[in-house]
Amino acid sequence: MMQVARWLIGLTLIAIAVLQVFYWVFANSAEPIVLGLPFGMFFVSSLIGIEFFALLALYFFDQSGDDKK
Amino acid sequence: MNEEYLVLGVIALYFVSVFGVGALASRGQQATREEYVAGNRSLGLVVMYFLMGGAVFSAFAFLGGPGWAYSKGAASFYILAYSALGILPWWLWAPRTWMAGKKFGYVTQAQLIRGRFNSRLLSVMVAIVTILAFVQYVTVQMKASGYILELASNGLIPFWAGSLIAYIVVVLYVFLGGLRSVAWTNVFQGAFMIITAWVLGLYFVYALYDGPADMFQRIAEEVPSHLLIGPGSSMGYGEYSSIMIISILGFTMWPHLFMKAYAARSPKTLKQMIVIYPTFSIFLVPVLFIGFAGVLQVSPIELGDVDRILPWMFTNAGFHPLAIGLVLAAALAAAMSTQDTVTHAAGSVFVEDIVKASSRKHDSENPESAAHDRTLIRLAVVLFGFASYMIAIVGGQTLVSLLVGAYGSIVQIFPLIAATFFWRRATAAGATAGFIVGTIIYYGMVFGFVPGFYDLHPGLVGLVINIVIIFVVSILTKPMDCAHVSQFINILEHDESSINSNRNHR
Numbered sequence: 361m362m363q364v365a366r367w368l369i370g371l372t373l374i375a376i377a378v379l380q381v382f383y384w385v386f387a388n389s390a391e392p393i394v395l396g397l398p399f400g401m402f403f404v405s406s407l408i409g410i411e412f413f414a415l416l417a418l419y420f421f422d423q424s425g426d427d428k429k
Numbered sequence: 430m431n432e433e434y435l436v437l438g439v440i441a442l443y444f445v446s447v448f449g450v451g452a453l454a455s456r457g458q459q460a461t462r463e464e465y466v467a468g469n470r471s472l473g474l475v476v477m478y479f480l481m482g483g484a485v486f487s488a489f490a491f492l493g494g495p496g497w498a499y500s501k502g503a504a505s506f507y508i509l510a511y512s513a514l515g516i517l518p519w520w521l522w523a524p525r526t527w528m529a530g531k532k533f534g535y536v537t538q539a540q541l542i543r544g545r546f547n548s549r550l551l552s553v554m555v556a557i558v559t560i561l562a563f564v565q566y567v568t569v570q571m572k573a574s575g576y577i578l579e580l581a582s583n584g585l586i587p588f589w590a591g592s593l594i595a596y597i598v599v600v601l602y603v604f605l606g607g608l609r610s611v612a613w614t615n616v617f618q619g620a621f622m623i624i625t626a627w628v629l630g631l632y633f634v635y636a637l638y639d640g641p642a643d644m645f646q647r648i649a650e651e652v653p654s655h656l657l658i659g660p661g662s663s664m665g666y667g668e669y670s671s672i673m674i675i676s677i678l679g680f681t682m683w684p685h686l687f688m689k690a691y692a693a694r695s696p697k698t699l700k701q702m703i704v705i706y707p708t709f710s711i712f713l714v715p716v717l718f719i720g721f722a723g724v725l726q727v728s729p730i731e732l733g734d735v736d737r738i739l740p741w742m743f744t745n746a747g748f749h750p751l752a753i754g755l756v757l758a759a760a761l762a763a764a765m766s767t768q769d770t771v772t773h774a775a776g777s778v779f780v781e782d783i784v785k786a787s788s789r790k791h792d793s794e795n796p797e798s799a800a801h802d803r804t805l806i807r808l809a810v811v812l813f814g815f816a817s818y819m820i821a822i823v824g825g826q827t828l829v830s831l832l833v834g835a836y837g838s839i840v841q842i843f844p845l846i847a848a849t850f851f852w853r854r855a856t857a858a859g860a861t862a863g864f865i866v867g868t869i870i871y872y873g874m875v876f877g878f879v880p881g882f883y884d885l886h887p888g889l890v891g892l893v894i895n896i897v898i899i900f901v902v903s904i905l906t907k908p909m910d911c912a913h914v915s916q917f918i919n920i921l922e923h924d925e926s927s928i929n930s931n932r933n934h935r
Contacts, residue, residue: 373517376514377514377517377677380510380511380514380673381670381673381674381677382670383506383510383669384658384659384666384669384670388503388657388658388659389656389657390645390648390649390653390656390657391649393642393645393646393649396640396641396642396645397641397645398503398645398648398649398656400503400506400656400657401503401506401509401645401656401714401717404506404509404510405509405711405714407510408509408510408513408707408710408711409711411513411514411517411707412513412704412705412707412708415703415704415707416704418520418704419700419701419704422700423697
């Protein structure tokens with residue numbers, strides 16, 4: 361169960377990386393301006409935010425997995 | 430005239446504080462290489478966070494970042510994205526590297542590679558490529574501190590003297606306290622930079638415009654291509670994506686960052702550090718604002734060098750000299766917090782992987798030779814500093830292009846580390862061949878002997894060929910001893926007791 365969760369989060373992180381590398385496919389635009397940022401910059405920053413929470417979850421599952429061992 | 434003295438006074442105070450922190454951290458240390466190079470493997474979360482963050486928050490981010498936002502616009506988003514993503518591969522390497530360090534007494538990256546592949550030649554080559562890239566890296570930071578002090582003194586302190594003064598402070602505390610001084614000065618400098626960056630970024634956006642939304646709206650209307658990448662902008666699609674890939678894969682390969690895995694208290698500390706690390710990218714957002722705020726204020730022709738956008742902005746904003754002093758000190762902090770860790774790593778790599786690798790008889794565990802090692806590393810720190818200073822006062826590229834250049838050779842280490850921990854079948858011949866060819870292709874493209882491939886980053890082309898060659902040559906050569914390789918592949922499965930007994934044994 362923990363192992364599955366870790367894999368899922370790992371895949372999420374890879375997906376985030378792919379989205380960042382090819383950000384121009386999805387968000388190569390100045391409009392709309394969201395939270396004061398042009399759309400491209402907002403997109404890049406939001407992905408960083410999601411990455412942070414994904415890492416937090418990964419750490420959580422990782423530690424509870426270790427404790428069981 | 431008085432104003433300049435006030436600005437310089439603030440900067441002098443900053444220098445004294447940094448040196449004070451560095452000197453304090455060096456007190457009461459054991460005179461061993463494990464202490465000097467890896468802080469006795471005992472650093473906690475906060476120190477690790479700033480130690481790694483200081484590297485991202487370098488002059489590259491602080492001066493180069495606004496320079497890119499100003500001159501290249503949307504292409505600068507890559508700085509945010511890669512500094513958050515570059516740390517991810519560390520989740521895989523860092524705990525394993527930490528274990529290997531504990532088990533075999535490693536303190537550098539090349540020692541790990543040498544241990545896994547049993548190849549002195551390979552580790553010496555890695556060390557040489559490392560030091561070449563380090564020179565480029567430190568040169569970037571030195572140029573930045575030169576600009577800063579030249580500006581602060583209104584030309585009174587020339588460029589060459591500015592780089593020299595800042596670097597002497599760095600070399601002094603690195604000399605004294607090794608990693609611990611680097612770490613604690615980075616905590617001080619990191620906190621100082623982050624606060625300054627936010628205050629400054631938000632100040633410009635609200636002083637010159639009605640907030641960020643208004644600023645970007647106006648940029649989008651007046652210079653539409655500035656907030657886009659691709660044809661018609663300053664950076665092509667392939668270029669953006671390949672720089673991103675190189676930077677993400679290359680980031681943790683930087684030997685000065687990689688070897689910090691040895692310095693943490695435990696693998697758990699390393700993982701915690703990785704979790705909070707992306708926050709550093711968010712700290713960079715206002716740094717880019719500074720550059721964007723300049724787009725509609727001054728033309729690049731008027732500015733001369735795009736890396737001078739940050740200094741230009743505040744000298745034209747009519748700041749009080751005390752405020753100017755603080756901003757310049759923060760920019761110096763950015764440059765110096767990178768210089769110290771790179772210089773420290775360069776000294777360590779030079780002695781551990783080049784000097785010591787060539788003398789067979791060496792017992793690092795003997796207290797006398799451990800102290801001798803430290804003396805050698807200190808000497809190498811000073812020599813490296815002098816050599817890169819000589820290069821810094823000659824060169825002429827912009828800050829970012831110098832750094833992106835250095836990434837291309839460092840990323841060639843990526844397949845070696847991946848194979849060290851994850852590919853049992855990789856052989857010394859494969860690793861050596863891949864690394865040599867990848868590096869030669871990269872340098873060949875940079876210097877124009879080998880033709881470029883579309884607008885892809887030369888480092889990426891080298892990396893792909895490097896991986897193919899490692900794979901093919903490894904398959905064609907005899908597998909390495911299974912028991913030996915398992916020590917690295919299964920490193921996390923060795924329990925604490927075996928590590929402890931191993932350690933006592935030594």
